[in-house]
Amino acid sequence: MDGHNRLHHYFRFEYKHLDKKCTGSRKALLIEIINPKNINHRMKYTNNIELVFNFLKSNNFHNSNIRILSDFGNNKEISPTKDKIIESIDWLVKNSCSNDSFFLYFLGAGTHSPTNAGDEISGYDQAIITKDGLRILDNDLYNRIVKDLAEDCRLTAVFDCDHSGTILDLPYNYSMEGEHIFGMRKTLAKQIKNLLFVLKPLGLGTLVDTYKKKKIDKIIKKTHKPNAKVILIAACEDLQNKRMGIIKNEINFLYLTYRFCRAMGIVEPRLLSYQKLLEELGGMETSTPQLGSSVHILLRQDIFQI
Structure with missing residues (x-):
C-alpha cells in the first residue's frame, strides 16, 4: 500500500468524524482560585492561566473575548467570588448563537457532599469552591452553562479540580477504563x-x-436532548482527589492543565481523536481524568476540536 492509500485508509477507518468547525464568535472564561477562603487548599502553581491563555490565542480566541478571574494578586475587580463567577458565566454564554464556540477553564478547589435528593447516582453533589469560600453546585453549573445554549454551538470546559468528573451533569462520561454513564437528570x-x-x-x-x-x-x-455540543475535560472522577502533580522541569503547571494544552498543541493546534486525548491526559496513579459530553461520542472515530 503506497503512502497516499495508507493515509486514506488511516483517516477512513480511524478518524471518520471531524467536529464541525465553529465559525461564529469565540469567547472564553478562565478562573483561577489559588487560596479560597476558609479552605485548607492553597496552590503554589501560578503559570496555568498564562498557559491556557496562549493556547486559546493559538485557536483564534481574541484578547477582548477572553475574561480572566484570578485571586493571584490583590485586584478585587477580577477576584473570583461567587457573585463574580456567576456574572462572568452569564457573560460567557449570553446570546449564544449557532456556530459560536465557548471555552471555560476552572482551576481551584472542588468538593462533594452526600445528598439524599436522589439526583446523583454517586450519592454526592459536586461543587466548586469560590474565593469567598462559597459553593456553586453541579446542578447550578448545568443550569447556567449548559441548559440554554443555542443549537449547534460548542462549549469546551476544563475543570482542574477535585471531584470534577460530572461537575456539569452531562449525560455521557468516558475514561480510559471504558464508557460510563453518569450525571443523569x-x-x-x-x-x-x-x-x-x-x-x-x-x-x-x-x-x-x-x-x-x-x-x-x-x-x-x-x-435529555441538549441543543449544543458540550465537552468536559475533568481532572478526576467524582469521588477522587486530583493529583497535584509536578511536571518535570515545569513545576508551576498543574498536571491536567499542562497535559491538555500540550496534547492539543500550545503553539500549533493538533487534531486528536477523543481516545487519543484521553490517553495523553492519562498516566496518573491516584486519579483518572474524565471526559464528559452532552452527546454520544465514538472515542476512536470522532476528532476533538474547540
Whole structure:
C-alpha cells in the first residue's frame, strides 16, 4: 500500500468524524482560585492561566473575548467570588448563537457532599469552591452553562479540580477504563436509586447492573436532548482527589492543565481523536481524568476540536 492509500485508509477507518468547525464568535472564561477562603487548599502553581491563555490565542480566541478571574494578586475587580463567577458565566454564554464556540477553564478547589435528593447516582453533589469560600453546585453549573445554549454551538470546559468528573451533569462520561454513564437528570437517577433500594436486599444486584448498562443510554436519549455540543475535560472522577502533580522541569503547571494544552498543541493546534486525548491526559496513579459530553461520542472515530 503506497503512502497516499495508507493515509486514506488511516483517516477512513480511524478518524471518520471531524467536529464541525465553529465559525461564529469565540469567547472564553478562565478562573483561577489559588487560596479560597476558609479552605485548607492553597496552590503554589501560578503559570496555568498564562498557559491556557496562549493556547486559546493559538485557536483564534481574541484578547477582548477572553475574561480572566484570578485571586493571584490583590485586584478585587477580577477576584473570583461567587457573585463574580456567576456574572462572568452569564457573560460567557449570553446570546449564544449557532456556530459560536465557548471555552471555560476552572482551576481551584472542588468538593462533594452526600445528598439524599436522589439526583446523583454517586450519592454526592459536586461543587466548586469560590474565593469567598462559597459553593456553586453541579446542578447550578448545568443550569447556567449548559441548559440554554443555542443549537449547534460548542462549549469546551476544563475543570482542574477535585471531584470534577460530572461537575456539569452531562449525560455521557468516558475514561480510559471504558464508557460510563453518569450525571443523569434527576428523574433517571431517582428511578435507579429506588430500584437499587428494592432489589439489593433480594440479592438481585446483577439485575440492577444489567439494567444500568443496557437501558440507561436509551433513557438518556429520550429525557435529555441538549441543543449544543458540550465537552468536559475533568481532572478526576467524582469521588477522587486530583493529583497535584509536578511536571518535570515545569513545576508551576498543574498536571491536567499542562497535559491538555500540550496534547492539543500550545503553539500549533493538533487534531486528536477523543481516545487519543484521553490517553495523553492519562498516566496518573491516584486519579483518572474524565471526559464528559452532552452527546454520544465514538472515542476512536470522532476528532476533538474547540
